Amino acid sequence: MDLEGTPALHGCRMPAEWEPHSQTWMGWPERPDNWRDNAEHAQRVFAKVASAISKFEYVTVCASASQWANARSQLPQNVRVIEMSMNDSWFRDTGPTFVVRDSNACLGNNEWKVAAVDWNFNSWGGIEDGCYNDWSLDLLVARKILEIERIPRFPHSVILEGGSIHVDGEGTCLTTEECLLNKNRNPHLTKEQIEDQLKAYLGVKKIIWLPRGLYGDDDTNGHIDNMCCFVKPGVVLLSWTEDESDSQYERSVEAFSVLYNATDAKGRKLEIIKLHVPGPLYMTEEEAAGVVQDGEAKPRLPGTRLAASYVNFYIANKAIITPQFGDQKWDDEAVRVLSLAFPAHEVVRIEGAREIVLGGGNIHCITQQQPALL
Amino acid sequence: MDLEGTPALHGCRMPAEWEPHSQTWMGWPERPDNWRDNAEHAQRVFAKVASAISKFEYVTVCASASQWANARSQLPQNVRVIEMSMNDSWFRDTGPTFVVRDSNACLGNNEWKVAAVDWNFNSWGGIEDGCYNDWSLDLLVARKILEIERIPRFPHSVILEGGSIHVDGEGTCLTTEECLLNKNRNPHLTKEQIEDQLKAYLGVKKIIWLPRGLYGDDDTNGHIDNMCCFVKPGVVLLSWTEDESDSQYERSVEAFSVLYNATDAKGRKLEIIKLHVPGPLYMTEEEAAGVVQDGEAKPRLPGTRLAASYVNFYIANKAIITPQFGDQKWDDEAVRVLSLAFPAHEVVRIEGAREIVLGGGNIHCITQQQPALL
Numbered sequence: 001m002d003l004e005g006t007p008a009l010h011g012c013r014m015p016a017e018w019e020p021h022s023q024t025w026m027g028w029p030e031r032p033d034n035w036r037d038n039a040e041h042a043q044r045v046f047a048k049v050a051s052a053i054s055k056f057e058y059v060t061v062c063a064s065a066s067q068w069a070n071a072r073s074q075l076p077q078n079v080r081v082i083e084m085s086m087n088d089s090w091f092r093d094t095g096p097t098f099v100v101r102d103s104n105a106c107l108g109n110n111e112w113k114v115a116a117v118d119w120n121f122n123s124w125g126g127i128e129d130g131c132y133n134d135w136s137l138d139l140l141v142a143r144k145i146l147e148i149e150r151i152p153r154f155p156h157s158v159i160l161e162g163g164s165i166h167v168d169g170e171g172t173c174l175t176t177e178e179c180l181l182n183k184n185r186n187p188h189l190t191k192e193q194i195e196d197q198l199k200a201y202l203g204v205k206k207i208i209w210l211p212r213g214l215y216g217d218d219d220t221n222g223h224i225d226n227m228c229c230f231v232k233p234g235v236v237l238l239s240w241t242e243d244e245s246d247s248q249y250e251r252s253v254e255a256f257s258v259l260y261n262a263t264d265a266k267g268r269k270l271e272i273i274k275l276h277v278p279g280p281l282y283m284t285e286e287e288a289a290g291v292v293q294d295g296e297a298k299p300r301l302p303g304t305r306l307a308a309s310y311v312n313f314y315i316a317n318k319a320i321i322t323p324q325f326g327d328q329k330w331d332d333e334a335v336r337v338l339s340l341a342f343p344a345h346e347v348v349r350i351e352g353a354r355e356i357v358l359g360g361g362n363i364h365c366i367t368q369q370q371p372a373l374l
Numbered sequence: 375m376d377l378e379g380t381p382a383l384h385g386c387r388m389p390a391e392w393e394p395h396s397q398t399w400m401g402w403p404e405r406p407d408n409w410r411d412n413a414e415h416a417q418r419v420f421a422k423v424a425s426a427i428s429k430f431e432y433v434t435v436c437a438s439a440s441q442w443a444n445a446r447s448q449l450p451q452n453v454r455v456i457e458m459s460m461n462d463s464w465f466r467d468t469g470p471t472f473v474v475r476d477s478n479a480c481l482g483n484n485e486w487k488v489a490a491v492d493w494n495f496n497s498w499g500g501i502e503d504g505c506y507n508d509w510s511l512d513l514l515v516a517r518k519i520l521e522i523e524r525i526p527r528f529p530h531s532v533i534l535e536g537g538s539i540h541v542d543g544e545g546t547c548l549t550t551e552e553c554l555l556n557k558n559r560n561p562h563l564t565k566e567q568i569e570d571q572l573k574a575y576l577g578v579k580k581i582i583w584l585p586r587g588l589y590g591d592d593d594t595n596g597h598i599d600n601m602c603c604f605v606k607p608g609v610v611l612l613s614w615t616e617d618e619s620d621s622q623y624e625r626s627v628e629a630f631s632v633l634y635n636a637t638d639a640k641g642r643k644l645e646i647i648k649l650h651v652p653g654p655l656y657m658t659e660e661e662a663a664g665v666v667q668d669g670e671a672k673p674r675l676p677g678t679r680l681a682a683s684y685v686n687f688y689i690a691n692k693a694i695i696t697p698q699f700g701d702q703k704w705d706d707e708a709v710r711v712l713s714l715a716f717p718a719h720e721v722v723r724i725e726g727a728r729e730i731v732l733g734g735g736n737i738h739c740i741t742q743q744q745p746a747l748l
Binding site for chain 1: 375376438439442443446451452454455456457458459511514518521522524
């Protein structure tokens with residue numbers, strides 16, 4: 001069912017990721033021009049992520065008709081597998097952005113408590129600058145998910161991916177100028193107009209703009225979810241490096257400065273927790289050779305700096321699902337920092353998450369939380 | 375989740391169709407070698423059926439990736455449309471057979487009240503005798519439906535279509551020898567062994583065997599749901615004709631005789647209500663010309679007697695969804711008889727149901743009820 005008006009007009013807000021979920025949605029990787037060796041390694045890691053989350057909440061994995069049986073066989077029985085076609089499997093970006101209507105904050109009919117925004121999508125930059133040329137199936141993913149759950153939908157013409165926003169659930173949105181003000185997304189909108197859209201569709205009051213995302217995160221044009229996220233209202237985690245010779249350094253320092261001087265929607269100063277990046281890591285010859293370079297999708301070239309960051313974790317009910325890159329020192333440090341930041345959550349390591357970053361993202365990018373009905 | 379053992383061992387029974395439903399499942403017709411003019415007429419009638427049922431209960435229509443948007447646009451908003459691949463759209467036969475576990479009749483864990491049998495399927499007769507050569511997608515339909523609903527599944531190796539059985543919910547199953555004892559289904563099983571399977575999987579005690587189904591119903595080898603059905607325990611509707619020159623006549627008389635001499639699981643004699651068939655109706659040149667005869671599916675030839683019967687209606691919550699064939703006299707008579715037989719239900723006419731019979735079945739064949747949790 002499509003709703004009229006905006007979520008804010010209906011008294012809705014996007015909840016923070018740590019608020020209770022009813023389930024997690026994921027896609028299933030398949031395209032051989034993005035995922036090496038016919039996605040076999042990526043599928044194993046996606047299955048590992050789904051399986052890990054399923055110990056804490058329901059998980060639904062969507063897979064194409066030709067992949068359904070394969071996905072079903074690789075996933076544990078308590079993970080639901082539903083047939084769905086897609087151009088690629090980044091449900092953070094193509095899935096719905098769920099919003100909730102808290103009691104006593106309603107306009108209109110009272111029958112629903114959860115709805116979702118179905119943003120427009122252009123493959124992270126359109127024909128010229130995007131990751132692949134045909135995103136017609138991706139455009140239907142959010143709608144199909146909402147249909148399955150019979151959840152009402154706010155369709156929207158603004159191009160936005162879920163990975164480009166983070167909220168604290170109390171009125172603050174964190175994003176990057178590199179992505180949201182990029183000419184390849186909504187060139188007809190000014191910064192002020194985009195702020196108005198975020199306020200209307202996420203139910204936020206204040207937007208904190210970092211200039212840039214993670215170094216090397218060119219596929220997404222610097223999504224916030226690889227760079228910085230909320231731990232709770234007033235506290236953020238920031239991708240960091242102590243290595244001044246790393247191109248990441250100036251981006252982290254720049255972001256730190258913005259965050260240090262910012263206040264959130266409630267007027268709070270932010271506590272900033274530094275989370276050191278791994279590596280630097282680069283795509284190997286062997287990894288690149290496994291990708292079918294057919295001209296349909298962005299080429300994957302050996303030697304490319306991988307946009308690897310521990311900030312790209314996922315908050316499940318009572319668990320932090322954390323990428324591990326085989327870089328012992330920083331892997332362990334990330335777990336230490338996250339365990340301190342989330343003392344009430346179990347930090348779960350996903351070994352082999354490098355495989356997801358080879359395709360252009362990480363655990364947060366391949367998951368999408370559906371809030372619980374409270 | 376797959377269950378061990380049989381439904382009967384778990385204290386389950388298949389409820390009668392008039393027991394409360396939580397929803398109705400339907401497929402979406404597409405294949406041009408069975409549905410004329412690229413299924414456009416059939417799609418309109420399927421949409422009419424879904425729309426009619428949706429006034430009384432939830433409806434989910436499953437459509438392939440390439441048809442999803444088309445199905446979505448033709449169906450009302452309150453009908454849920456989910457992507458699902460299939461070889462054809464007869465969910466009575468390829469969908470799950472739901473069973474319920476009444477309270478105080480349980481073995482094993484107590485968490486579920488509804489489960490379903492996922493029968494084996496061979497396209498109504500296998501490579502030699504079936505309707506098409508590839509039914510690999512049909513084989514997954516029941517499992518995919520159950521996955522969506524997180525309903526536990528009894529997988530079963532016996533070949534059986536839902537249209538070949540009717541139950542009264544009180545221990546009696548009605549079926550035909552023409553279909554269930556056909557060598558193209560389960561040639562290794564004796565009649566007694568098939569009875570044992572029905573008892574174990576439908577939770578019934580007594581099987582009433584009609585020798586044959588409707589004249590001309592060669593696609594299904596005489597499914598019971600075109601010939602005879604229960605109205606309530608102890609009362610059946612039987613496809614009938616007064617025309618002794620019609621080949622249907624001897625089949626109806628033969629069935630009448632069996633039913634007249636039968637008793638049900640509770641030892642009751644049966645009341646038999648005659649429901650006159652339309653026509654006879656035959657496929658026209660124009661209709662046959664619209665079907666792509668590619669050798670993959672059974673040919674559709676002009677002049678073929680259509681297996682048209684008013685018994686192929688669907689019992690929704692408080693409604694009887696009834697095929698109408700444009701044969702005014704018998705259309706009206708069917709509505710009269712059904713209104714008397716189901717005084718607490720609204721009889722809803724589906725005009726243009728001829729289009730479904732051109733593809734080989736009717737309203738009952740394209741619907742599958744999911745029982746309500748009581």
